Amino acid sequence: MTEKTCRILLQPTHAELTTVRGMPLRDLLFEQGVEFPCGGRGRCRGCRIRLVQGTATVNAAQRDILSADELAQGWRLACQCLPETDLEIELRQWDSAILVDDTQFKFRPRQGLGVAVDLGTTTLVAQLLDLQTGNVLAVKTALNAQGRYGADVMSRIHFAVLEHGQADLQRTIREQIGGLIQQLIAAARAKGRIRDVVIVGNTVMHHLFCGVEVEPLSHYPFESPRTGLEEFAAAELGWKLEGNPTVHFLPCLGGFVGSDVLAGILATGLHQSETLVGLVDLGTNGEIVIGNRDSMLCTSTAAGPAFEGAKISMGMRACTGAVSEVLLEQGILRCHVLGNAPAQGFCGSGLVDAVAAGLELEIIAPTGRLSKGMNTWTVCPPVALTQSDVRELQLAKGAIAAGIKMLSREIGATEPAQIYLAGAFGNYVNRASAQRIGMLDFPPELIKPAGNTALLGAKMSLFELDGDGLSYTAIRKRIRHVALNLDPGFQDVFVEQMAFPPKGCVSDRH
Ligand code: FES
Numbered sequence: 001m002t003e004k005t006c007r008i009l010l011q012p013t014h015a016e017l018t019t020v021r022g023m024p025l026r027d028l029l030f031e032q033g034v035e036f037p038c039g040g041r042g043r044c045r046g047c048r049i050r051l052v053q054g055t056a057t058v059n060a061a062q063r064d065i066l067s068a069d070e071l072a073q074g075w076r077l078a079c080q081c082l083p084e085t086d087l088e089i090e091l092r093q094w095d096s097a098i099l100v101d102d103t104q105f106k107f108r109p110r111q112g113l114g115v116a117v118d119l120g121t122t123t124l125v126a127q128l129l130d131l132q133t134g135n136v137l138a139v140k141t142a143l144n145a146q147g148r149y150g151a152d153v154m155s156r157i158h159f160a161v162l163e164h165g166q167a168d169l170q171r172t173i174r175e176q177i178g179g180l181i182q183q184l185i186a187a188a189r190a191k192g193r194i195r196d197v198v199i200v201g202n203t204v205m206h207h208l209f210c211g212v213e214v215e216p217l218s219h220y221p222f223e224s225p226r227t228g229l230e231e232f233a234a235a236e237l238g239w240k241l242e243g244n245p246t247v248h249f250l251p252c253l254g255g256f257v258g259s260d261v262l263a264g265i266l267a268t269g270l271h272q273s274e275t276l277v278g279l280v281d282l283g284t285n286g287e288i289v290i291g292n293r294d295s296m297l298c299t300s301t302a303a304g305p306a307f308e309g310a311k312i313s314m315g316m317r318a319c320t321g322a323v324s325e326v327l328l329e330q331g332i333l334r335c336h337v338l339g340n341a342p343a344q345g346f347c348g349s350g351l352v353d354a355v356a357a358g359l360e361l362e363i364i365a366p367t368g369r370l371s372k373g374m375n376t377w378t379v380c381p382p383v384a385l386t387q388s389d390v391r392e393l394q395l396a397k398g399a400i401a402a403g404i405k406m407l408s409r410e411i412g413a414t415e416p417a418q419i420y421l422a423g424a425f426g427n428y429v430n431r432a433s434a435q436r437i438g439m440l441d442f443p444p445e446l447i448k449p450a451g452n453t454a455l456l457g458a459k460m461s462l463f464e465l466d467g468d469g470l471s472y473t474a475i476r477k478r479i480r481h482v483a484l485n486l487d488p489g490f491q492d493v494f495v496e497q498m499a500f501p502p503k504g505c506v507s508d509r510h
Contacts, residue, residue, distance in 0.1 A: 039449025040079035119201035202258035254481025263457025398498035
């Protein structure tokens with residue numbers, strides 16, 4: 001260990017991680033499957049941890065929400081504290097039955113163990129659960145090993161179709177998830193038999209894991225004929241697990257809207273809501289659901305890779321050296337760089353903040369043009385924005401805003417009353433900045449970061465597999481997929497939504 005690094009030991013999973021001193025624990029633990037119900041704003045207590053050894057900072061937000069006794073006993077908010085030394089911490093979320101926390105869900109206990117997997121294009125998170133108590137016994141995360149064949153879904157499809165690589169992609173991901181499950185069992189020293197494994201992911205991940213041809217997703221109209229539930233005995237996948245449990249890959253909702261979004265609906269309770277609400281997963285494909293207990297519509301919209309820092313001249317993933325926040329305080333820019341390191345580039349949340357600040361300072365015009373005579377704008381030296389970076393963000397945010405508008409119009413409402421933001425980027429993006437650039441035209445208090453809803457929905461499904469009425473089957477019957485690419489009006493709305501709101505014109509409706 002160098003002076004600057006800290007070792008973090010997580011209990012009860014015994015996972016050992018390394019981080020940089022002063023790096024928010026939030027960034028580290030989010031990747032470990034820890035959920036941040038209020039998006040890490042220090043308002044909900046849902047991310048409480050207890051220090052068993054070591055010291056971590058206490059800030060004003062923690063003093064507000066934790067009592068003096070709790071602080072003395074070592075309780076901290078993971079979203080607010082920074083490690084000062086090596087730490088051993090207990091995770092409150094994993095220490096208690098899912099039922100007891102008000103941010104969690106009710107379940108019908110089952111015998112045995114279950115595994116929930118969120119299979120993302122970039123990352124994987126797998127949790128081992130005791131189905132009797134609801135306790136999470138172990139968590140494993142990894143970068144998707146298919147990454148060596150291409151970073152995003154389009155390059156995986158390209159490799160699968162044009163380079164005949166579908167079998168390689170299938171073998172890679174099946175082996176990786178099988179290996180993760182073995183690691184979960186070893187880490188938890190679990191006794192008992194795994195009854196079921198539930199996997200959720202986008203449509204491309206579904207097809208590549210299940211052995212369904214991705215070719216129909218490579219061309220217009222981007223619809224696949226086989227998007228339903230796929231079930232396997234573990235042995236068919238080459239997994240040697242006691243009792244040969246059943247592996248369920250939950251069904252997609254259509255087009256590029258996968259079972260990760262279906263799980264998100266379950267996790268947020270959108271399908272039971274009395275008022276109209278939206279669920280938005282911001283990524284290369286922005287996936288959007290709008291609905292309530294009466295009707296639901298979903299769609300996907302090609303946002304491009306700007307939110308992941310790709311195609312941005314100084315873009316990068318959210319890791320050490322990334323500018324993750326840009327605040328404008330009395331006309332002065334203040335930047336936060338992950339890991340207290342020199343700034344190297346923008347991650348998605350920093351990019352959205354930077355453009356929002358540029359609009360306020362009128363360095364960026366509502367058309368997206370940088371001020372006269374400027375080719376670049378240095379935001380956090382040496383990190384700068386170029387004209388084409390702003391254009392990339394306009395494409396991404398225009399696609400999301402147009403998707404929300406089109407679905408709202410289709411469902412016959414002006415706008416939803418609340419928006420849930422799913423996924424890692426949704427957890428970190430500043431809601432006021434998202435509103436300022438016109439991506440989410442909602443006051444920040446109506447936008448709720450919802451954490452890893454895909455994983456939470458996968459867990460909820462694990463507890464339903466013995467029952468007769470499966471929630472995800474009922475949701476899938478009630479929801480309608482809208483193909484925006486087939487709608488002649490989409491292009492006009494998209495072009496309109498690419499512009500930024502002029503200064504002073506951001507909506508304050510409630
Ligand atoms: S208090 Fe940390 S996520 Fe809500």
